[in-house]
Amino acid sequence: MISIMLDRLFADIPGAFVADFEAGAAIFRQGDEATAIYQVRAGMVSLVRHIRDGSLLTVATAGANETFAEASLFASHYHCDAMARVPSSVLALPSNAVRTYLGADTDHALAFSEFLSAQVRDLRGRLEILRIRRAPERVMAWLRWRARGDPPTVDAGDAWSRVASELGLTPEALYRTLTGLEKAGLLQRNGRRILMSVRE
Amino acid sequence: MISIMLDRLFADIPGAFVADFEAGAAIFRQGDEATAIYQVRAGMVSLVRHIRDGSLLTVATAGANETFAEASLFASHYHCDAMARVPSSVLALPSNAVRTYLGADTDHALAFSEFLSAQVRDLRGRLEILRIRRAPERVMAWLRWRARGDPPTVDAGDAWSRVASELGLTPEALYRTLTGLEKAGLLQRNGRRILMSVRE
DNA sequence: CGAAACGTTGACCGTTTTCAATTACAGTGG
DNA sequence: CCACTGTAATTGAAAACGGTCAACGTTTCG
Numbered sequence: 206m207i208s209i210m211l212d213r214l215f216a217d218i219p220g221a222f223v224a225d226f227e228a229g230a231a232i233f234r235q236g237d238e239a240t241a242i243y244q245v246r247a248g249m250v251s252l253v254r255h256i257r258d259g260s261l262l263t264v265a266t267a268g269a270n271e272t273f274a275e276a277s278l279f280a281s282h283y284h285c286d287a288m289a290r291v292p293s294s295v296l297a298l299p300s301n302a303v304r305t306y307l308g309a310d311t312d313h314a315l316a317f318s319e320f321l322s323a324q325v326r327d328l329r330g331r332l333e334i335l336r337i338r339r340a341p342e343r344v345m346a347w348l349r350w351r352a353r354g355d356p357p358t359v360d361a362g363d364a365w366s367r368v369a370s371e372l373g374l375t376p377e378a379l380y381r382t383l384t385g386l387e388k389a390g391l392l393q394r395n396g397r398r399i400l401m402s403v404r405e
Numbered sequence: 406m407i408s409i410m411l412d413r414l415f416a417d418i419p420g421a422f423v424a425d426f427e428a429g430a431a432i433f434r435q436g437d438e439a440t441a442i443y444q445v446r447a448g449m450v451s452l453v454r455h456i457r458d459g460s461l462l463t464v465a466t467a468g469a470n471e472t473f474a475e476a477s478l479f480a481s482h483y484h485c486d487a488m489a490r491v492p493s494s495v496l497a498l499p500s501n502a503v504r505t506y507l508g509a510d511t512d513h514a515l516a517f518s519e520f521l522s523a524q525v526r527d528l529r530g531r532l533e534i535l536r537i538r539r540a541p542e543r544v545m546a547w548l549r550w551r552a553r554g555d556p557p558t559v560d561a562g563d564a565w566s567r568v569a570s571e572l573g574l575t576p577e578a579l580y581r582t583l584t585g586l587e588k589a590g591l592l593q594r595n596g597r598r599i600l601m602s603v604r605e
Numbered sequence: 606c607g608a609a610a611c612g613t614t615g616a617c618c619g620t621t622t623t624c625a626a627t628t629a630c631a632g633t634g635g
Numbered sequence: 636c637c638a639c640t641g642t643a644a645t646t647g648a649a650a651a652c653g654g655t656c657a658a659c660g661t662t663t664c665g
Binding site: 257 | 452456457458460462463464465466475476478479507508509510511514515517518519521522523524525526528529530531532533535536537538546549550555557570571573574575601602603
């Protein structure tokens with residue numbers, strides 16, 4: 206999970222501000238002039254594209270600390286709607302100011318590349334996990350991927366129900382799978398902490 | 406699908422070369438010094454991480470025109486193995502030369518950021534699609550996402566069996582789903598081309 | 606305190622996987 | 636030019652799996 210703060214990466218960007226939105230409120234709309242790059246501070250924001258045939262296609266969902274609309278740096282208009290799914294707070298950095306900041310120093314631009322590159326790695330990992338079809342294997346892959354320390358431990362930052370959604374499972378399926386894995390001796394649960402068994 | 410050619414993005418990088426690998430051959434190994442960034446020219450390459458408990462975790466899979474190990478620009482060592490799944494040909498760009506190239510001009514660094522940012526967008530879209538649980542909806546989302554032109558058309562670049570794997574489905578499930586969608590009048594198939602129905 | 610999430614478990618049902626068999630097709634070498 | 640071989644495409648039937656619905660306990664927080 207990428208959790209670099211944009212305002213730390215882009216120090217002192219003039220015009221940065223935080224805004225709050227009610228559930229269902231639009232942060233920007235498809236076709237609007239692209240003016241800012243965002244990071245979710247709290248809540249959840251979905252990016253939704255309007256398709257020619259009238260249907261809607263969700264192209265991204267950003268939870269706490271995740272960024273969206275980075276592409277506004279390189280495009281003149283937004284290509285989708287951004288909508289708060291739940292009451293949300295977002296940090297907005299004006300694209301112009303960010304462009305200026307990046308253009309002023311190759312180190313800044315390289316730091317941004319590094320940030321994006323980490324994100325690419327993260328997303329590829331999640332993608333690989335979602336392609337696993339069986340729930341127990343998928344959950345184990347996710348846990349191994351997130352485990353840190355010795356013994357390998359995973360702290361669920363989010364509620365399990367939200368983890369379930371990230372994993373492409375229903376909450377019920379996740380609970381059951383976790384119980385199953387615990388019974389199989391592959392892990393141990395202590396509240397919202399999970400200890401992975403290290404077997405030789 | 407991102408298909409920008411790295412050697413077009415990074416013009417005249419000294420030391421760039423193409424190398425061929427047999428199925429199963431390692432392009433680099435976890436712990437090796439990070440010396441290059443890669444793009445698959447033909448074939449398929451998996452990035453596999455060795456976990457403390459002895460198991461293997463696939464953290465990415467790159468098909469034709471996809472890049473991997475961009476992070477080698479920012480890290481001293483590789484954090485996973487890269488293994489050719491099938492006989493593969495890869496383009497390698499030395500990280501040092503790329504770093505020099507990016508540092509020489511903010512335009513270069515910004516172009517690289519744009520490249521990565523497009524990739525982030527692409528990956529988020531794929532992720533969103535994989536979280537859809539029912540096969541017909543998942544396949545429709547994938548098709549709508551890839552459709553171009555008027556009428557909206559999708560050309561399967563890969564074999565359907567490989568598309569199935571990208572979609573997190575078995576080939577059989579994909580075939581059946583496609584026939585089902587065709588019967589429901591949502592699309593038409595002409596060999597490996599799919600026409601989306603545009604209904605008002 | 607009470608409402609609203611979150612966590613948990615059971616039973617049933619629908620979908621997808623699995624296994625198997627068959628057809629189509631492209632490339633290879635005789 | 637044509638069997639020959641391997642991969643892709645397709646369909647069927649049965650089983651396994653995860654989803655859905657429902658009920659209830661628990662925690663969190665205003």
